[in-house]
Amino acid sequence: MPNILVTGGAGYIGSHTVHQLLKRGYAVTVLDDLSTGFRDAVAEGHLHICSLFDTEQVRQLLVRQKIDAVIHFASFIAVGESTKEPEKYFTNNVSGSIALFTAMSQAGVDKLVFSSTAAVYGNPVSTPIPETAAIQPVNAYGETKVMVERVLAWLDQLRGLRSVKLRYFNACGANPAGGLSERHVPETHLIPLMLKAVVTGQPMTIFGTDYPTPDGTCIRDYIHVDDLAKAHIVAIEHLLAGGASEAFNVGTGSGCSVREVLAAVEKVTGQPVPHSFGPRREGDPAELVADSTKLRTQLGWTPEFTDLEGIVASAWPSEQLRWA
Numbered sequence: 001m002p003n004i005l006v007t008g009g010a011g012y013i014g015s016h017t018v019h020q021l022l023k024r025g026y027a028v029t030v031l032d033d034l035s036t037g038f039r040d041a042v043a044e045g046h047l048h049i050c051s052l053f054d055t056e057q058v059r060q061l062l063v064r065q066k067i068d069a070v071i072h073f074a075s076f077i078a079v080g081e082s083t084k085e086p087e088k089y090f091t092n093n094v095s096g097s098i099a100l101f102t103a104m105s106q107a108g109v110d111k112l113v114f115s116s117t118a119a120v121y122g123n124p125v126s127t128p129i130p131e132t133a134a135i136q137p138v139n140a141y142g143e144t145k146v147m148v149e150r151v152l153a154w155l156d157q158l159r160g161l162r163s164v165k166l167r168y169f170n171a172c173g174a175n176p177a178g179g180l181s182e183r184h185v186p187e188t189h190l191i192p193l194m195l196k197a198v199v200t201g202q203p204m205t206i207f208g209t210d211y212p213t214p215d216g217t218c219i220r221d222y223i224h225v226d227d228l229a230k231a232h233i234v235a236i237e238h239l240l241a242g243g244a245s246e247a248f249n250v251g252t253g254s255g256c257s258v259r260e261v262l263a264a265v266e267k268v269t270g271q272p273v274p275h276s277f278g279p280r281r282e283g284d285p286a287e288l289v290a291d292s293t294k295l296r297t298q299l300g301w302t303p304e305f306t307d308l309e310g311i312v313a314s315a316w317p318s319e320q321l322r323w324a
C-alpha cells in the first residue's frame with residue numbers, strides 16, 4: 001500500500017482522515033508540531049513532532065518513509081483570529097505550506113491533497129456554490145488558502161506537483177468508535193458550543209437574527225468529519241491513479257440555519273440549549289451551501305451523514321465528556 005504523509009494529522013479533520021487511511025491499509029506518517037493538535041489523537045508509532053518550517057527534517061522524513069503522497073492539513077483555522085493576527089496566518093499557512101512544498105520537491109514527492117475552504121468564495125452571489133464561482137475571500141484566513149491554491153497551480157506547471165484542493169464547508173461531528181472528537185481551543189464552532197451550553201448551562205449566543213434567510217439566521221452546509229475524511233481518500237486515490245490537479249467543494253449540498261441546528265441539538269440531547277441572541281458576527285456570509293456535484297460525479301464521493309441529528313448525535317458523547 002502507498003505511504004502517505006499527513007501534516008496536521010493530530011488535529012480534528014486530520015486525525016479522522018488518518019483513522020480512515022489506516023483502516024484502509026495505507027502506511028501513514030503523521031507530521032504535527034502539536035501547536036493545536038493532540039498527541040493522543042494519533043495511533044501509537046505514527047506521530048513525528050516536527051515544524052513544517054524545518055525543511056531539511058521534513059525532506060529527510062519524506063525520503064526515509066518513502067512517501068508517495070502528502071495530505072496537508074496543518075494550518076491555523078480561526079477566521080476571527082485571522083482578522084486580528086493576519087501576519088501569524090500568512091506566515092504559518094502560506095510560508096509553512098511553501099516550506100513543505102520545497103521539501104517535497106527536494107524529495108521528489110509530486111502528489112498533494114490540500115485542505116482549502118469555502119471561505120475562498122467570500123460572500124457568494126448565489127448558492128449552492130460551484131467551484132467555478134468567483135474567488136473573493138473576505139477574511140485573511142480565506143486569503144491564505146487562496147494564496148496556497150495559486151502557489152499550487154504554479155508548482156503544477158513548473159514542478160509537476162499534482163494537487164487536489166478540497167474546499168471544506170462546515171466540518172462537524174465525530175467518530176466515537178475511533179475515539180476521536182473535535183477539540184478546538186478556544187472552541188468557536190457552532191455545534192460544540194451548543195452542546196457545551198447544554199452540559200454547562202452557560203448560554204451560548206446566536207449571532208444575528210436579521211439575515212435575509214427564512215428564519216433570519218445564517219445558513220451553513222454541515223458536513224460530517226468522516227465524510228470529509230472520505231473525500232481525502234478518494235482524492236488520494238485520484239492522484240495515485242495519475243489524475244490531474246483539481247479543486248472540489250466538500251459539502252452535503254443542503255443548508256441548515258442556526259435555529260435548525262439548535263432544534264437538532266435539543267432533539268438529540270433531550271434538553272434545551274441555553275442561548276441568547278446577539279448582533280451579527282463580523283464577516284459571516286448569510287448563506288454558504290456547496291454544490292458538490294463535481295466531487296460526486298468525478299470521484300464517486302457520496303456523504304453518508306445526510307441529516308443534522310445524526311451528525312449532532314455523533315458528537316454528543318465526546319462533547320459531554322469534554323465539558324463536564
Ligand code: UFG
Nearest residue numbers: 077117118119169170188189190193205206207218281284
Ligand atoms: N454561530 C453562532 N454562535 C456561535 C458560533 C457560531 O451563532 O457562538 C453561527 C455563525 O454566525 C455561523 C454559524 O453559526 O452562522 C456557523 O459558525 P461556525 O463558527 O461554526 O462556522 P463558520 O461558518 O464561521 O466557519 C466555517 C469553518 C471555517 C471556514 C468557514 C467557511 O469553521 O474554517 O466555515 O466559510 F472558513
